[in-house]
Amino acid sequence: xTQLLAxxxxxxxxxxxxxxxxxxLKGAGDRCIVVSPTGCIEVSTTPYPESSWNVPxxxxxxxxxxxxxxxxxxxxxxLGKKEDTTVMVIAGDGATFDIGLQAMSGAxxxxxxxxxxxxxxxxxxxxxxxxxxxxxxxxxxxxxPAGKVSFGNPLPKKNMPAIMADHGSxxxxxxxxxxxxxxxxxxxxxxxxEGPAYIQIHAPCCTxxxxxxxxTVEVGRLAVEAGLWPMYEMIDGRIEKAKKIRDRxxxxxxxxxxxxxxxxxxMEGGEEEIARIQAIADWNAEYYEME
Amino acid sequence: xxxENMSVVDGAYAVAHAVNVCKPxxxxxxxxxxQTNIVEHISQFIADGEMDDVSINVESEHSAMSLLVxxxxxxxxxxxxxxxxxLVLMSEVLFNVSGMRLPIVVTVVNRAMSAPLSIWNDQQDSxxxxxxxxxxxxxxxxxxxxxxxxxxxxIAENSNVLLPVMVCxxxxxxxxxxxxxxxxxxxxxxxxxxxYSPLAVLDPDNPKTFGAFADPGAxxxxxxxxxxxxxxxxxxxxxxxDEFKEVFGRYQGGLIDEYMAEDAEIMIIxxxxxxxxxxxxxxxxxxxxxxxxxxxxxxxxxFPAEAIRKAVASAKVIVTLDKNISIGLGEGALFTxxxxxxxxxSIRTPVIGFMLGHGGRDIPKARIEQIVMEAGEVMxxxxxxxxxxxxLKEELL
Ligand SMILES: Cc1ncc(C[n+]2csc(CCOP(=O)(O)OP(=O)(O)O)c2C)c(N)n1
Ligand SMILES: [Mg+2]
Numbered sequence: 001x002t003q004l005l006a007x008x009x010x011x012x013x014x015x016x017x018x019x020x021x022x023x024x025l026k027g028a029g030d031r032c033i034v035v036s037p038t039g040c041i042e043v044s045t046t047p048y049p050e051s052s053w054n055v056p057x058x059x060x061x062x063x064x065x066x067x068x069x070x071x072x073x074x075x076x077x078x079l080g081k082k083e084d085t086t087v088m089v090i091a092g093d094g095a096t097f098d099i100g101l102q103a104m105s106g107a108x109x110x111x112x113x114x115x116x117x118x119x120x121x122x123x124x125x126x127x128x129x130x131x132x133x134x135x136x137x138x139x140x141x142x143x144x145p146a147g148k149v150s151f152g153n154p155l156p157k158k159n160m161p162a163i164m165a166d167h168g169s170x171x172x173x174x175x176x177x178x179x180x181x182x183x184x185x186x187x188x189x190x191x192x193x194e195g196p197a198y199i200q201i202h203a204p205c206c207t208x209x210x211x212x213x214x215x216t217v218e219v220g221r222l223a224v225e226a227g228l229w230p231m232y233e234m235i236d237g238r239i240e241k242a243k244k245i246r247d248r249x250x251x252x253x254x255x256x257x258x259x260x261x262x263x264x265x266x267m268e269g270g271e272e273e274i275a276r277i278q279a280i281a282d283w284n285a286e287y288y289e290m291e
Numbered sequence: 292x293x294x295e296n297m298s299v300v301d302g303a304y305a306v307a308h309a310v311n312v313c314k315p316x317x318x319x320x321x322x323x324x325x326q327t328n329i330v331e332h333i334s335q336f337i338a339d340g341e342m343d344d345v346s347i348n349v350e351s352e353h354s355a356m357s358l359l360v361x362x363x364x365x366x367x368x369x370x371x372x373x374x375x376x377x378l379v380l381m382s383e384v385l386f387n388v389s390g391m392r393l394p395i396v397v398t399v400v401n402r403a404m405s406a407p408l409s410i411w412n413d414q415q416d417s418x419x420x421x422x423x424x425x426x427x428x429x430x431x432x433x434x435x436x437x438x439x440x441x442x443x444x445x446i447a448e449n450s451n452v453l454l455p456v457m458v459c460x461x462x463x464x465x466x467x468x469x470x471x472x473x474x475x476x477x478x479x480x481x482x483x484x485x486x487y488s489p490l491a492v493l494d495p496d497n498p499k500t501f502g503a504f505a506d507p508g509a510x511x512x513x514x515x516x517x518x519x520x521x522x523x524x525x526x527x528x529x530x531x532x533d534e535f536k537e538v539f540g541r542y543q544g545g546l547i548d549e550y551m552a553e554d555a556e557i558m559i560i561x562x563x564x565x566x567x568x569x570x571x572x573x574x575x576x577x578x579x580x581x582x583x584x585x586x587x588x589x590x591x592x593x594f595p596a597e598a599i600r601k602a603v604a605s606a607k608v609i610v611t612l613d614k615n616i617s618i619g620l621g622e623g624a625l626f627t628x629x630x631x632x633x634x635x636x637s638i639r640t641p642v643i644g645f646m647l648g649h650g651g652r653d654i655p656k657a658r659i660e661q662i663v664m665e666a667g668e669v670m671x672x673x674x675x676x677x678x679x680x681x682x683l684k685e686e687l688l
Contacts, residue, residue: 030495031495032495033365033493033494033495035361042504043504046500046502046503046504047503047504047506048503048504048505048506048509049503049509051500051503053498053500054498055495055498056493056494056495056497056498056499056500056501057493057498057499057500057501058360058361058364058391058493058500058501058502059501059502059503059504060357060360060361060387060502061357061383061384061387063353063383064353064354064357064360064384066354067349067353067354067355067357067358067360067361068357068358068360068361069361070347070349070354070358070361071317071319071357071358071359071360071361071362071363071364071367071369072361072362072364072365072493073361074317074347074358074361074362075316075317075361075362075363075364075365075366075367075369076365078316078317078343078345078362078367079316079365079366079367081365081366085495102350102351102353102354103350103351103353103354103357105350106349106350106351106354109350110347110348
């Protein structure tokens with residue numbers, strides 16, 4: 001079978017986005033039309049006259065993937081061509097959490113049949129690692145750098161899955177590139193469900209998070225094992241099941257692997273900051289009944 | 292015109308009716324005065340079962356245009372209507388639409404830009420979007436706005452063109468006026484406007500990449516081909532007007548239209564509803580021995596350079612009227628463009644420009660007369676002021 005995302009694209013070695021994209025395509029199958037907003041995946045897969053996409057694909061713009069996908073779905077329906085076609089967005093976290101939220105909100109409110117996959121690498125990577133609404137607390141990015149009087153990003157990560165579930169989405173899930181089968185299954189399930197489904201795939205970025213490119217999956221797994229990336233499915237707004245974590249790892253282990261948190265281990269007061277992040281993981285563990 | 296076939300309706304209704312007759316597959320729009328009536332009429336048609344359920348209520352103009360990008364890229368005939376802030380909110384997407392060669396049609400109900408907030412008419416909104424790669428047609432009256440809608444789809448979808456089209460009609464002056472019009476004839480439309488058959492669509496059976504990223508090695512050629520398409524549109528716009536006449540019996544001009552222009556010494560160039568006022572004034576002035584005529588610009592993009600150069604042959608002075616200003620240049624767009632298309636030709640006729648009717652300020656016949664008289668002075672004495680507001684209230688400054 002042809003690979004739906006052909007090799008030869010320009011994504012970094014060890015890129016989490018590349019894995020997430022492959023899993024999304026595997027889950028959705030070849031009867032899909034993909035919308036990608038501006039971002040790493042978009043620029044690195046379509047340098048004219050080449051394209052890695054063996055499915056129909058369109059670049060929306062940065063801020064409007066939800067609306068373009070809605071138009072594809074509505075257009076196909078009006079032309080009587082929707083049939084088995086899955087309309088799928090594959091978007092970055094910046095395009096999703098921040099600038100594209102309005103278009104997405106409208107599309108979800110109207111209930112278009114689509115699968116919206118947010119590939120969450122927790123910053124604007126395409127433009128050089130700037131902070132987004134998905135950037136975790138205390139991560140150092142180029143617009144939230146750690147410095148003498150700063151521990152990096154001062155804000156917690158926005159809870160997008162909850163926001164999408166509150167739109168009445170029939171299916172919301174989180175997944176990780178470290179759990180391939182689970183991610184593929186979730187996308188496949190989303191594609192089967194009628195209506196707007198949202199899946200947020202954690203995609204560690206070796207370039208932006210500053211870890212060795214051989215460790216992408218390891219970092220992804222640690223995020224889950226530390227309780228910082230809860231994995232769950234929500235059906236009609238209710239959490240159906242969250243992944244259980246046996247022997248939850250301390251967040252420190254996860255943070256220590258990444259340059260974006262390095263300052264927490266060198267700066268005065270770093271310990272208290274790590275404790276704050278541990279508290280986020282503890283809250284997750286309780287809320288999502290991980291243990 | 293056949294009076295029996297005429298209905299007295301508001302401009303928005305005539306346009307909404309024409310849209311329905313053109314059978315779009317998808318309509319997406321967001322309300323903004325003075326465009327709102329068009330979407331409301333379309334919604335009512337659907338509610339009454341007179342139109343297929345093609346319309347979708349979106350959360351912004353940016354999303355309206357984005358939704359049409361999706362719809363058009365799967366082969367749907369796509370339509371929107373907007374004005375002012377809404378059009379400018381769409382701006383980012385307008386470039387994307389023309390760059391991906393999606394033949395979307397939009398009615399722009401021209402309205403001034405904020406600040407200061409104004410819901411009234413001028414053409415700053417669409418003029419500000421002139422470089423988005425859209426064809427821009429300007430209607431003189433309600434009949435033309437409605438008829439142009441059908442022509443717009445035909446022009447946009449022509450395989451030598453494949454460019455989106457804005458049909459511009461002056462807010463309130465045309466959108467809210469009740470005029471006797473012939474509602475676009477449903478029984479004739481198929482003869483004029485066949486269904487849209489796109490060259491390329493997003494289709495899982497034949498996967499294509501839309502909107503690839505172009506590095507400096509390829510970008511220029513994409514843009515150049517858009518310009519080629521604009522040039523290709525020149526005869527297509529004229530043919531569409533001619534064919535429209537053959538099928539429907541109505542003709543409002545091609546790229547331009549001329550009225551008493553053949554021998555005119557004072558040549559007015561204008562576009563939009565002000566043309567109607569000017570056409571009333573001209574015979575009155577002619578009766579007084581003033582040699583005046585008008586070139587009406589129907590197509591602002593592509594700009595009808597050749598047609599204008601021909602049409603101004605008899606002129607001893609050219610005077611442009613603009614409902615827009617390029618602040619910092621102190622000129623309206625028609626003035627700037629007109630000068631630019633004659634500068635390198637053998638035409639040495641002086642050109643002066645007047646800006647007027649901004650933010651809905653009324654343009655009475657007396658104002659046009661005054662402008663023509665001033666243009667007459669230029670014929671005798673040469674240019675003293677190149678470009679200025681014709682209706683500035685000094686007492687407010
Ligand atoms: C309207 C607009 N604003 C800003 C940009 C610049 N820009 C392009 S991609 C990008 C960040 C993308 O971040 P994300 O969505 O997280 O995707 P990633 O590259 O991280 O995969 C930005 C800021 C743009 N293209 N358009
Ligand atoms: Mg990102």
